Amino acid sequence: MELLQGTLDMLILRTLLLGPAHGHEIAKHIQRTTDDLLQVEHGSLYPALHRLERQGWAISRWEAAKDRNRQFKYYRLTPTGKKQLAREESNWKQLVAAISRLMAPAWDRRCGAGRSR
């Protein structure tokens, strides 16, 4: 399934909220948690990571992995990155709500409207 344009950043930030991770881990995490529904193309993952870093939303450091004897570039969320994630998340929710309202059948919408009253 194709990723929706512009959501990759949010997904990465959300992943980093759980703790530092390197590129490969991030990609795998996204795939795993979506039951392989979302395939992150590595070709767009790494530019996205660098972009997040330049924006100041993430910082990176070469660190040794816990389970093996080699270094990986670990990304961590910064405070501004957290704020950004919150912003993107709320945007996303509004978008989803708007789209589902449009896509839902008319009676469903009326019903929903009735419930909220």
Next chain:
Amino acid sequence: MNLWHRWQSRQQAREEDMRKELSADLELEAEEQRAAGVSAEEARYAAQRALGNRTVVEEEIRDLWAWTWFEHLGQDIRYSFRTLRKNAGFTLVAALSLALGIGGNAAMFSLVDGVLLRPLPYSEPDRLVRPTGYYPTGGFLALQQLSRTMEFAAYSDKPENGSDFNLTGQGEAVHLAGSIVSANIFSLLGAGAKLGRTFQPGEDHAGQDNLVILSHPLWRSKFGGDPGIIGRMIKINGVDRRVVGVMPPNFNFLIPEAQLWVPLHIDPGNRDAIWEHGFKPVVGRLRPHATLAQACSEIRSMVPEIIRMFPYPMARSWNADATVLPLQQDLVGNVRTKLLVLMGAVGVVLMIGCVNVASLLLSLSSSRRKEFALRTALGAARGRIVRQLLTESVVLAMVGGAFGLALAFAAFSGLKTFLPADMPSGGELGMDWRVLAFVTALSLVTSLAFGLAPALRASKTGLADSVKAGGQRSTDAAGISLRRSLIVGEVALAVVLVVGAGLLIRTLWRLMEVNPGFRGEHVLSVRVTPDQSSCRERAACLALYDELLRRAREMTGISEVSAANTVPLTGEAPYVVAEMEEHPLREGESLAPLLWAGAITPDYFHVMGIPLLQGRLFRDSDAEKSGQVVIVSAATGQKFWRGENPIGKHLRLVWDKDWRTVVGVVGNVRQFNLADRPLDWIDGAIYMPYAQSVGADQKLPTAMYLIARTSAGADSFGGEVRELVASVSPNVPVGEVRTLEAIVVDSAAQSRSMMWLFLVFAATALALAAMGTYGVVSYATSQRTFEIGVRVALGASRSSIFGMVIRQSLELVIAGLGLGAAAALALSRLLSSFLYGISAQDPLTFVAVAGLLVLLALAAGYIPARRATKVNPITALRYE
């Protein structure tokens, strides 16, 4: 270079980082695939597929690096504007200081660019040269023949050698400046006509020379831009000449006021005529492969040959110092020094502006220390902070530059008046993209000059220090001492300019005190220029002026009126060549003296208020045919007949047979300039009665000034003279009326404009220095509030506190004064060619400047000192 290397190594580190990261990804992916049971080779391919095209990925990442740089720049610029807006007072003062400096520099640069840097508007201008000296037509022809290194052209450049022309038959008669030129001058300069053609070879020979070429402005104003003008006959100096060409509008002749050009009149049959009057300057073009040095040594060898060709004895010393200069250098002349001095002065103003802004930035940055400390704590790199501060400086300088450019546009027309009249580029000087480029470059350099030190200092701020500074009474000692030395430097620079301005003020003062030798009050002059055609007969010309003077005496308000061929201080120098009694001319030995020669009517000395010292003045009876008489100036009598009574001595114009008798001695008059720097080729001054006079062309002077002592105003006088001349003889142009007082004042115009410029620079510098001193003293005082509180609490009197602060201000200014005075002593010598009556180390000026600066120190210290005396010890001790 260092920066470049650092940039490169950073770039390499990034590349390395990226490659490692991507490789790690590939390996991990391959490992996973292998774990799932795929063969090693298959696993590698799968990993590569998962990543996609690695080069494209890498390019995408690299693009990000470039973008972030610009993004940061954008952020910095936005942030700079916000900071500057937040500190509006600082921004205004800083931008204004910079605007003054940058604007002055831009205006001055456009002059320097136009005059000194840009090539002359002729083809291959670097091959054009000026052989110095004036040559008779015969001499010019000899140069043409003899020279193997140069081609020559000759032209007239003043009334004495034929630059006066009357144009009649086209509405009111007008008097125009023009030039008599050799036929080859246009081709030598490489200038073509817009309409018709220029002169062709041989058209400067007698019989073929009744031609004229018009300037574009003259063609437009007097002939309505009629394209059918070519081939028409027009009347110039009463002679019909055929128009062969109109020059293009931007054609700039060596004398820019020239409106028309007529060919020389070479009559090889009349050997004497081509060697006698109307010596003209020549211009040369180096032949291919000839060098300036060759041309110069050649001219030295040609001059003695030419001396031998003169049909009358010519001194061996004639043109002995002849040399060949690049034409541009010659035309620029002493303007070069002047422009460079002014450029230096305005550069100093900019330096002061920079120092001022640097000092302001320092105080701004010490109040922003906490901000920087916080940003450092949050992870901002030192380079990032320096870069942001520098961006602020650049933005500030650019704002200043924009103001400055506007200022330069406003100031430019005023500055143009400094150009000498004969600068060939004078007409087309303007502000253009070169000036814009200069201002931009200057703003950038400026921003580094004032921004770098504060930026580096600010970024060095120790974290702990700054955070502590919030709660404690720490003083920014290093910052203050840096600012103090900046202010000392600033004051020193200002002193240099103020001394310059002082010297120039004193010079102008001295010039205005000078007794020019005549009394100009209530004396009006107007030039009447009948040409050789209406004055063809000597008697007719004399009668014309007799009639004009007789009727002018009846005009209202006129008490006395006379006619003279020249008026002092107008730059004219009519001359004759004379042999003086007791100074016999021996062939080839000494130069016959050139004498300034006034041709005047008897009342001249009364009108001008020139005192008679010995003998008598002219009378009406000194007529054409009676005994030939002259009056000499006191200095001339003294020079030629040292100690003896000049009355009764004789002199002879070299083209006369008869000797003239000296009948009177009158006071010296500063004919050429107030500064009494006589022209080096003039050996004395004599006066001849108009009826007996001849000019250098051996003819009666036709163009004369009517000079009147009158109670009438210039306008009514001018109107009446115009009517009078028209009724006596139409076709005689009448010039502008000028009062002699105005002529005296105008003759110092160059000194005056130079003085005003320096005064403006110096005043700006002083104001900036005062501002800077005030800023530092008041900042330092506010930092000492606690200390002052303690002093007051311990019983220090108000006056001792006041004195303490004032002393601080005085110390700064006096240190600057000492430094500046030393620099001024060394530099003021550059001004010495612009000074008159005082030395470049004039003690009075230096003392006055010192006094002025002490006043400045008191003024700058007064407000902070007052504030310090009002410190309440209780509040001060609780301060912060």
